[in-house]
Amino acid sequence: MDISHINLIETNIKNLWKVADLYRTEVNSKTPYSILDFFPHPSGIGLHVGHTVGYIATDIFARFKRANGYNVLYAMGFDSFGLPAEQFAIQTNQHPEITTHNNINNMLSQLECLSLSHDPSRSFSTTDTDYYKWTQWIFLKIYNSYFNNLTGKAEPIENLYSKLKSKKYTIEDGLLIELENNYSEEEINQLVNSMRLAYLNDVEVNWCPMLGTVLANEEIKNGKSERGNHPVEKRKMKQWMMGITAYADRLYNQLDTLDWPTNIVSMQKNWIGKSEGALITFHSKTGKQYKIFTTKPETLFGVTFIAVANQEDQVEKQIDEVIHPITKETIPVWTANYVIGDYGTGTLMAVPAHDQRDFEFAKQHNINFKPVVRPNYAWLVENALESMPQSQLLNHWKTDPTKFKSAYEGTGPLITPQQFEIFEDISVKNQKKQVRNFIEQKKIGKYVTQHKLRDWLFSRQRYWGEPFPIVFDKAGNAYPIDENQLPVELPQQYDFKPELNQQSPRPPLEKASNWKTVQGIILDNGSVKILNQNEINTYPTNMVQTFTRELNTMPNWAGSCWYYLRYMDPKNDSTFVSKEKLEYWAKDKIGTIDLYVGGAEHAVLHLLYARFWHMVLFDLGYLINPEPFTKLLNPGMMTADAYMDERGVYVDVEDVVVKNQTAIQISTGKPLTIEPGKMGKRYKNGIDPKDMCAKYGVDVFRMHVMYISPVTQSSTWNANIKGMQRFYNSIHQKLQDCIDIEYSKTDDTSQLHKTILSVTEEIVNFRFNTAIAALIKLNNSVEKFSMNDCVIILQLLYPFAPHLAEHLYQQIRSKMNNLPQLIEHLQWPTYDPKLIVETKIKLPVNIDGKIRDVLEIDINTTDDEIKILILQNTKIQKYLQQSYSLQIIRKDKPIIANVTTT
């Protein structure tokens, strides 16, 4: 088949769909289903074929779902704010607005060629003012709420204010408790501000001089910036924070309600880092307090030193002494390098007998040991350093644990339970409960759930991001901007570059001198209304104040935290998404989106942030589902061969020809070494899907990409697309002939119906490679199809090769009456169970472990009849010279005949 012919067919079909406005989605009476790809950054270099795996997969699923009678929400917009877009603008020395615009257009044309069935009327970019207006609006909602730990939900901040005013509640360690307070008005205001879910705080931040901005913990990998791999320094700065830690428990526990890949769930759980234990305070003689967190409070009487994180030097030394809260013994305090300042309280109670790191530290610094838990004998035997009689093992352990290889970190009965006032024999599980009672009754400490998760740093010293809807008065107090004045638009500014390598960050917006200061009045609800020149004169001068805008911008995660909601209601200018639309698309579901497809690299960033925003908006009553995404799938990463010349420089794939597994550089004729690498700019091995479509056709390309491997598995780009081309040509030709000749009967209806069954099942389970394999198999085994059956095959083919399917369908439609206008309007075919039932089966005859022949028999043949058939079989007779036993194995039907000679 001539490629120009195929291109023509595909162009015509695209036009046909465009005219019919096939992809437009409206609320209707069908069952809704929403499919979403991860939000793409419109990068400067555009998409390569690796990116298309997920997109083609969701398109196949969307077409399949629609053909099954669902109303499918499937759209794509662009995450166009943020570092990637801005870095590209800096590198190419153009304004980000221009580069963003160009990049989006470039990407749209790449996506266009793939014929993804996105509803174009639902597309938007995060940089659109009528989009980021709502990003700012959501920020204000978060700013104006707090997390009520008593109800476990976010509430409007006014509720907290009135609670504190009522004097019935106190705030302790950021938690609300029912206890009378005597706060002053000023204290209340301060506490209320500190409890906001978006709050300003002086925090140690990750300052990246080379990027000229601070970064979130999640954006740091191995001490370097994830983007660009630049060094990162700690610095104290006043920054906006998001109180995500308040949601740690819900973020953790609700993971189990989601249909997500286990590795993503475990990554999020790791990141949130839930651990349960006790907070215990040790007092020093000088009155200083050491708050420690322990997951093993039952070892309280085994503490022989307190270890604090080593802040300044790396020298481990004793610095203080504390009193044990029960025994009143004196315990030394040491600085230890193994203690992490950021984790827990940065201080721990060291129990050398029962913690390996404490064990080693104590040995090194000659600190004593106090075993309190009894190990089992197997452990004692295995870990004893010197040989000792078995009866003496436990005594040795009790007196000198250094005679053993390591600390005993397991559980077990306490050696001296009386210390916890336990006097009867109880199980280890009950022992834990008693220890808890003891610690709580004696008020030594309290039981808490601790999380590794930190609050989310939300400020960036960048130009290309959403401005905060916040201003400051002369005293530095923050005020939200009046909701009705949103959006706060970015100033048109051509000096947008951050100042790199500065000692401290200076946000680029500081240079927007006309923008950064405003006149305004404080409204009754506490927000600021900004006034233009004419308005100022209508207010008394003592009401009008000068404010400075917040000069930092939001991180690019902000826009991607809620975009999935906007697809449901993209043009609404009275709310970010209406309840009616939510009720239609997501009623009674766990997640608002049914299926979410995207790479594992966002496991702890976007997927955690988006869940957090969702939960806040859910608590405040704006959303109807407890989670954003019900089912998540990660397409595998695609690698491709990269080519390196003798100097070790990567050569562009365009300049390479591969023959017999040797690579030659076309321009120089020199041999190249081949090695695989992640597809992309770095290895110069990115392949533009547009080129592939032009060269082989969209349908062939789509099927080829899907056939390489299961969607969720990493794969290597296979440049040899010929196999799929052959299949395409072959089935195209075959069906074309069938349509031209108009056969009345199909060769093998059973095979066709088996294919319906298997293609359907494979698509449902997201195994598109095997779905295509089933179609290839059908094509290899059946020659003639009736017109009706041609339609069925085209329907099966449609999700994968939509143009070819539609093209041939239109020919059939012109010959047959009563067919709907487009192939998608047909209901997905069902198989006839009667036609896939086997009547004949193959029965292997196994003689002493070797298959000697295979009989083809009717499925209902009895054992006796089979035995006669075997005895009559000349091929088998020669093996039956000696005596033998014969057995027919059945499972619903005869499976195998086993012959054992003796």
Next chain:
RNA sequence: GCCGUUGUAGCUCAGGGGUAGAGCGCUCCCUUGGUAAGGGCGAGGUCAAGAGUUCAAAUCUCUUCAAUGGCACCA
């Protein structure tokens, strides 16, 4: 160190208690008026290794090995 995933033909992957499969690549043949192409025949495997369960194991169970992803002085 902890948690997860994967080992099947040279490559990419199906299958999965009952004859070992597909596409590419490779051999050979046919087409020479679609030719930097098309079609056909064929060769290729101890299903990572070992043990167990079973009449029967690539498939189930356990152990080991190897790849790979994530987390990690987490108290």
